[in-house]
Amino acid sequence: MLLRCLRWLRAKVVQRAERLLLHVLAAGPIPKHVAFVMDGNRRYARMNHKAISQGHSDGFLTLRRLLxxxxxxxxxxxxxxxxxxxxxRRSPEEIDHLMHLAHDKLRELSQHGDILEQYGVRLNVLGKTSLLPEYVQEAIRHVESITRNNDRCVFSTPVSARKAELVVTAILNIHMSYSAQDEIATAVESAIHISLDNPSDIHITEKDVEDQLFTSLSRSPPLEVLVRTSGVKRLSDYLLWQCNENTQIHFVSAYWPDFGLWDFVPIVLNYQRKAWGK
Structure with a gap:
């Protein structure tokens, strides 16, 4: 009993310390858009003698905490x-588990009182969703529909005076059945169709293409920080257009299910240091 109480007390102390740390960090410059390549679920599972499906499930818990x-x-x-x-291309069994996990967790996120409603977050699922099973597409339509009108984030900490003048929309983009090359090709195709509506001035610019990217259509701000876990140093066809000269890219050795706040804090501090150095 005493050991259980001590564990509870330790968890409460850690929780309060983490909230205080986040409050302090939020007082400095903060990136508007952060992306995560959630890599390493399978290697994490093998290392911890777990089923691959459990590795993916643990990865979702990490997503909730980081969000x-x-x-x-x-x-x-x-x-x-x-x-x-x-x-x-993965095994049918793993794909089937991932699809059911996506369906269940999308439904969970959209429940009354869950994190999306609590913080006023609008969720977008970006990619060629027509390739996903119909039951997953139905879950996507449901959660996108009920979060569509979320247009102001309810922050747990007081919004600073310099931010109070802004209407802040919190956005969660989940890229599923996604390829950056497919996104760019789709954006170019859309830009061409739009230009054909004005045949007297057919001229496509970089901005025309950028305006048709999935992230632009979802009204996401420019990408400022991208984090990839598991120690792999490549982008793997993710947000290739959005990763520009102003995007800070970080490769972290921790597997995604093990990635936590104390891995993320140095990344935020690095962003702040560079922002203050400008």
Missing amino acids: EACLRLEIRCVSVYAFAMDNF
Whole structure:
């Protein structure tokens, strides 16, 4: 009994310390858009002698924790790479588990009182969703519909005076059945169709293409920080257009399910140091 009480007390102390840390960090410059390549679920599972499906489930818990931390930091937009188009090459059993996990967790996120409603977050699922099973598409339509009118984030910490004048929309982009090359090709195709409506001035610029990207259509701010876990140093066809000269890219050795606040804090501090150095 005593040991249980001590564990409870330790958890409460850690929780309060983390909230205080987030409150302090939020007083400095904060990126408007952070993206995560959630890599390493399978290697984490093998290392911990767990089923691959459990590795993916543990990864979702990490997503919830990191999303709440980002919202407490007043980060306006969070994007996550949940399922690449190339992932359809995996075993049918793993794909089936991932699809059912996506369905169940999308439904969970959309429940009354859950994190999206609590913080006023608008959720977008970006990618070629027509390739996903119909029951997943139905869950996507449901959660996008009920969060569509979320246009002001309810932060847990007081909004600073310099931010109070702004209407802040919190956005969670989940990229599923996604490929950056497909996104760019789709954007170019859309830009061409739009230009054909004015045949007297057919001229496509970079901005025309950028305006048709999934992230632009979802009204996401420019990408400022991208984090990839598991120690792999490549983008793997994720947000290739959005990763520009102003995007800070961080490769972290921790597997995604093990990635936590204390891995993320140095990344935020690095962003602040560079922002103050400008």
